[in-house]
Amino acid sequence: MGARSIRLARAALREGGSDRPIDPRLRLVDESVTSGISHGVGHLIAEDHHLGGRLVTLGGRPMVNFGSCSYLGLETDLRLKNAAIDAVSRFGVQFASSRAYVSCPPYTELERLLRALFGGPVVVAQTTTLAHLAALPILIGKQDAVVCDQLVHNSVQAVLPTLAAAGTTCRFVRHNRMDRLDDLVRVLAAKHPRVWYLADGVYSMHGDPAPLAALRQLVARHERLHLYVDDAHGLTWSGRRGRGTVMGHGPPPPRTVMVASLAKAFAAGGAVIVPPDAETARLIRSCGSTLIFSGPLQPALLGAAIASARVHLSPEIHERQRKLMDRILRFNALAEARGLPLDRRPRRRSASCAAGTATRPSDSPRI
Numbered sequence: 001m002g003a004r005s006i007r008l009a010r011a012a013l014r015e016g017g018s019d020r021p022i023d024p025r026l027r028l029v030d031e032s033v034t035s036g037i038s039h040g041v042g043h044l045i046a047e048d049h050h051l052g053g054r055l056v057t058l059g060g061r062p063m064v065n066f067g068s069c070s071y072l073g074l075e076t077d078l079r080l081k082n083a084a085i086d087a088v089s090r091f092g093v094q095f096a097s098s099r100a101y102v103s104c105p106p107y108t109e110l111e112r113l114l115r116a117l118f119g120g121p122v123v124v125a126q127t128t129t130l131a132h133l134a135a136l137p138i139l140i141g142k143q144d145a146v147v148c149d150q151l152v153h154n155s156v157q158a159v160l161p162t163l164a165a166a167g168t169t170c171r172f173v174r175h176n177r178m179d180r181l182d183d184l185v186r187v188l189a190a191k192h193p194r195v196w197y198l199a200d201g202v203y204s205m206h207g208d209p210a211p212l213a214a215l216r217q218l219v220a221r222h223e224r225l226h227l228y229v230d231d232a233h234g235l236t237w238s239g240r241r242g243r244g245t246v247m248g249h250g251p252p253p254p255r256t257v258m259v260a261s262l263a264k265a266f267a268a269g270g271a272v273i274v275p276p277d278a279e280t281a282r283l284i285r286s287c288g289s290t291l292i293f294s295g296p297l298q299p300a301l302l303g304a305a306i307a308s309a310r311v312h313l314s315p316e317i318h319e320r321q322r323k324l325m326d327r328i329l330r331f332n333a334l335a336e337a338r339g340l341p342l343d344r345r346p347r348r349r350s351a352s353c354a355a356g357t358a359t360r361p362s363d364s365p366r367i
């Protein structure tokens, strides 16, 4: 992707796209993506022969990559690379069987380490999106009600049609508005055995966290309230042992299911579901649709994930977290001193790593 794609995108914008009939909502998305491409900020491909985790070459110029979700830079760690190479040497580049039949050997060690990390049963999925597709239809019944935060990740919202088709009542609530959630739960709990609140641990667009302290109070007040939190962006850089914003700062609120990505700061691939008990984990593992019919994590990713889990279980992770936080605070201070505008909107309760403007979640202990 280079000057040619940018020229083509500009031409497409000038000409108003193709004549192919397209849904107006899709057209809107297409126009903003095409506009991003035409400004040289989307659909880029780095031009480097080797990557070190900090710079990417774009249009012939080395640039600092502030768009990386590998917040602790583990993807270039020699232990992770060697573990991936070793797994490929031993097991090949792929293991092309569904896990419903047989799994590649390193899964045993990865699941053992993740159980140790999260202190209970886990299910490993191939991506966070596929984890939601596997877990939500198992966890949520047709008599239940679902309340989605307006900004919960699209991969969670993508499961709503499946839930609605099964008969589940689905509602939205304004972003992080605990007062409105409280009202809605009160109404829905009068009619439904369980009310599920679906939220992100750290919201990927503005980097602000879910207000966990307030959620804990709501869960205490409403015994039918359950939480399902996508902490894809919270893992590794936050919390004890890098367990994330939901599980890393003391016990999570009761009746909480946490899902997190192993393909961002964890620096491997896949996702982990942390269900409330072994029986729920067993059900997700045996009946979750994408765990039955989709391909597994491949050996290289399993090897890297095992090495990353070992780093998480060692004191080193806290040293890395501290260094990251120092850098973020220094970046913020320097940006402020030079009058560089930062997105401070969610600052009151913010943890925006991706935007490089992080402060700690105010209701979580300090890292």
Ligand SMILES: Cc1ncc(COP(=O)(O)O)c(C=O)c1O
Pocket (backbone or CB within 6 Å): 127, 128, 129, 130, 153, 155, 200, 202, 203, 204, 230, 231, 232, 233, 261, 263, 270, 271
């Ligand atoms: C909060 C959140 N959840 C889920 C995903 C999707 O993750 P995956 O690519 O592992 O499906 C993303 C985006 O990358 C995300 O930001």
